[in-house]
Amino acid sequence: MAIVLGPNRYGKAETRVVRVTRDGGTHRIRDLNVSVALSGAMDEVHLTGDNAAVLPTDTQKNTVFAFAREHGIGAIEDFGLLLARHFTASQPAVAHARVEIREYGWRRIAGGHSFVRDGGEVRTALVHGGEAESVVSGLTDLVVLNSTGSEFHGFARDGYTTLEPTDDRILATAVTARWRHRGTTAGWDDSYAAARDGLLRAFAGTHSLSLQQTLYQMGRRVLTERPEICEVRLSLPNKHHFLVDLEPFGLDNDNEVYFAADRPYGLIEGTVLTDDAPAAPAAFD
Numbered sequence: 001m002a003i004v005l006g007p008n009r010y011g012k013a014e015t016r017v018v019r020v021t022r023d024g025g026t027h028r029i030r031d032l033n034v035s036v037a038l039s040g041a042m043d044e045v046h047l048t049g050d051n052a053a054v055l056p057t058d059t060q061k062n063t064v065f066a067f068a069r070e071h072g073i074g075a076i077e078d079f080g081l082l083l084a085r086h087f088t089a090s091q092p093a094v095a096h097a098r099v100e101i102r103e104y105g106w107r108r109i110a111g112g113h114s115f116v117r118d119g120g121e122v123r124t125a126l127v128h129g130g131e132a133e134s135v136v137s138g139l140t141d142l143v144v145l146n147s148t149g150s151e152f153h154g155f156a157r158d159g160y161t162t163l164e165p166t167d168d169r170i171l172a173t174a175v176t177a178r179w180r181h182r183g184t185t186a187g188w189d190d191s192y193a194a195a196r197d198g199l200l201r202a203f204a205g206t207h208s209l210s211l212q213q214t215l216y217q218m219g220r221r222v223l224t225e226r227p228e229i230c231e232v233r234l235s236l237p238n239k240h241h242f243l244v245d246l247e248p249f250g251l252d253n254d255n256e257v258y259f260a261a262d263r264p265y266g267l268i269e270g271t272v273l274t275d276d277a278p279a280a281p282a283a284f285d
């Protein structure tokens with residue numbers, strides 16, 4: 001009995017590329033998850049460890065970012081074809097390239113550079129009965145992004161600080177918000193829609209010096225506009241978007257191509273409340 005190598009493929013899975021295109025103050029974003037798998041004459045690497053035919057998966061990832069800068073991102077079918085043809089045409093050992101792309105849809109909020117991601121959002125409610133009734137409404141996984149209008153600088157530094165200050169970055173978060181009602185008879189659906197809308201408008205309209213500052217503005221907006229609500233608690237993961245260094249490929253990157261990291265993430269949490277909010281110790285538990 002002989003043992004032989006069967007079908008195989010390799011590549012970089014789930015490269016998260018975000019491409020921002022500017023038309024004056026109006027931005028468009030394309031947000032992709034790209035997985036490349038190459039196959040062909042790859043026997044030697046498996047059988048002897050000879051890597052001569054292996055285009056590194058790291059290179060495949062770089063190609064996704066560089067192509068996003070060089071060619072832009074139109075229909076994902078075109079972007080997939082571009083990548084697949086590149087790998088098969090440029091690498092003699094690669095007979096076949098599989099490129100799978102998932103695109104996350106975004107809709108515009110207010111202004112030219114604020115977006116809310118399609119789908120995934122969940123409305124929540126937490127009610128306590130008994131002697132002291134309480135109602136907490138909320139939402140989770142409301143994913144929003146500003147493609148400009150966000151800075152972060154002037155922060156404390158110590159011997160472990162490497163973060164560069166920035167005056168223009170992407171600010172994105174998946175909002176979890178819970179807000180406590182003063183009473184138990186609000187028009188719940190209208191109140192919910194208005195609170196959600198206030199959160200979105202505050203996120204979009206705040207020129208942000210930190211996600212903490214944006215958090216406070218979001219809570220404040222709800223409390224200012226909705227007298228039936230007395231306390232807002234927000235949990236905002238900072239969904240980091242890192243500008244990709246394309247210089248090794250002779251390309252500039254003027255805030256156009258970003259790597260959307262999923263972890264670790266900053267987690268910014270806080271409560272904003274009115275000073276006359278009735279005490280309700282158990283309401284959020």
Ligand SMILES: O=c1[nH]c(=O)c2[nH]c(=O)[nH]c2[nH]1
Pocket residue numbers: 152163209210211212238266
């Ligand atoms: O808005 C931010 N707040 C922080 O506390 C922080 N920390 C960090 O590294 N980046 C950011 N961004």
